[in-house]
Amino acid sequence: MSGFIFNIIDKINSQLIRRFVQLFFLGIVIIIGIQFYDFTAQLENGKIPDIERPPGVEAFLPISALVSLKHLFLTGKINEVHPSGLVIFILVCFSALLLKKSFCSWICPFGLLSEYLTKLNAAIFINPLKVPAWPDYLLRSVKYFLAAFFVWSIFFKMPANAVMQFIYSPYNVVADIKMLKFFTDISATALIVTIVIMLLSVIIKNFWCRYLCPYGGLLGFISLFSAGKIRRNSDSCTGCGKCDRACPSLIKISDKKIINSDECTACMKCTGVCPEQNTLELSILSRTVPVKPMAVAFILLAIFAGGITIASVSGNWHNKVTKKQYLIYMMSQGMLNNKIAIPAMRDNIKMEKMRKMMEMMNNGKP
Ligand code: SF4
Numbered sequence: 171m172s173g174f175i176f177n178i179i180d181k182i183n184s185q186l187i188r189r190f191v192q193l194f195f196l197g198i199v200i201i202i203g204i205q206f207y208d209f210t211a212q213l214e215n216g217k218i219p220d221i222e223r224p225p226g227v228e229a230f231l232p233i234s235a236l237v238s239l240k241h242l243f244l245t246g247k248i249n250e251v252h253p254s255g256l257v258i259f260i261l262v263c264f265s266a267l268l269l270k271k272s273f274c275s276w277i278c279p280f281g282l283l284s285e286y287l288t289k290l291n292a293a294i295f296i297n298p299l300k301v302p303a304w305p306d307y308l309l310r311s312v313k314y315f316l317a318a319f320f321v322w323s324i325f326f327k328m329p330a331n332a333v334m335q336f337i338y339s340p341y342n343v344v345a346d347i348k349m350l351k352f353f354t355d356i357s358a359t360a361l362i363v364t365i366v367i368m369l370l371s372v373i374i375k376n377f378w379c380r381y382l383c384p385y386g387g388l389l390g391f392i393s394l395f396s397a398g399k400i401r402r403n404s405d406s407c408t409g410c411g412k413c414d415r416a417c418p419s420l421i422k423i424s425d426k427k428i429i430n431s432d433e434c435t436a437c438m439k440c441t442g443v444c445p446e447q448n449t450l451e452l453s454i455l456s457r458t459v460p461v462k463p464m465a466v467a468f469i470l471l472a473i474f475a476g477g478i479t480i481a482s483v484s485g486n487w488h489n490k491v492t493k494k495q496y497l498i499y500m501m502s503q504g505m506l507n508n509k510i511a512i513p514a515m516r517d518n519i520k521m522e523k524m525r526k527m528m529e530m531m532n533n534g535k536p
């Protein structure tokens with residue numbers, strides 16, 4: 171009986187379930203953003219914040235997470251500056267190994283924004299612009315070049331001592347605050363680039379996700395080895411082409427048995443529109459284990475909730491930078507409000523000096 175009810179819910183509401191999960195994660199991001207904004211504002215005014223820094227903010231530091239991953243390989247330890255960034259990065263990569271680029275279409279707030287910009291595209295244009303095949307192919311490779319550049323630079327070109335220096339550098343410690351300032355004090359150039367990308371995303375469907383996002387490029391590569399894939403039963407398929415027309419990643423589904431494409435985000439729009447029973451399904455390892463939208467939602471929530479719980483219990487979720495240290499690091503980076511910043515402190519505090527200050531603080535107040 172419960173299986174029957176789940177089937178009905180899945181059939182009617184596959185996209186509603188996905189939207190609910192997207193909004194759930196968007197809600198978490200907004201809460202984290204508000205808390206982190208408050209934390210940063212107090213620091214900028216020279217105060218020790220009376221609220222905690224939300225560790226989840228490190229999700230927005232993928233390059234720092236890549237360096238942290240190399241640090242993990244080199245030392246066997248999760249660094250103490252941005253541990254949650256590394257944990258989230260590993261969980262996202264794990265989700266791609268299990269359920270394609272589901273992170274992009276089920277969790278990522280930029281993926282959600284991209285979907286709404288695509289809706290705008292459909293509302294504005296009667297004949298939406300279609301990028302011809304070969305420019306589309308060339309443009310799609312940009313995100314892979316960007317991802318490959320970061321992986322190559324960090325894993326193959328960055329020496330071990332540079333990894334250590336980067337992890338404990340003042341720049342990396344306050345990278346999350348710099349990232350927040352990027353949005354709250356956005357420069358004219360960054361604003362123009364953002365507006366251009368958003369406009370292009372209205373004119374060309376999924377412009378950012380399809381062509382430029384290096385995180386998506388990395389996940390696309392990992393997803394080639396994904397256990398979960400969309401599988402089509404060619405015996406019961408009538409070739410109606412509804413799945414092809416529904417796919418936001420423009421994948422030609424109706425002539426394949428298994429969708430191996432690196433562009434598949436496991437959004438399940440295709441499975442939702444297929445009129446034939448047991449014909450098009452997301453399944454893990456073989457067609458005998460179909461995964462319904464409810465199950466995808468549950469698996470993704472379990473991956474992130476489980477991973478974060480394990481990280482918390484093992485002491486690898488909250489970083490070890492104290493609020494006082496944040497204040498000093500912000501001074502060293504000239505990030506305090508001018509009125510209250512001590513000029514001498516803002517002038518290039520050397521890393522060695524910074525380390526000693528941190529040691530003194532840690533020794534003085536455990
Ligand atoms: S519609 Fe189907 S094939 Fe296309 S991205 Fe979504 S799940 Fe993948």
Ligand code: SF4
Binds near residue numbers: 402423449
């Ligand atoms: S929607 Fe279903 S029946 Fe139609 S082409 Fe796609 S897989 Fe075949």
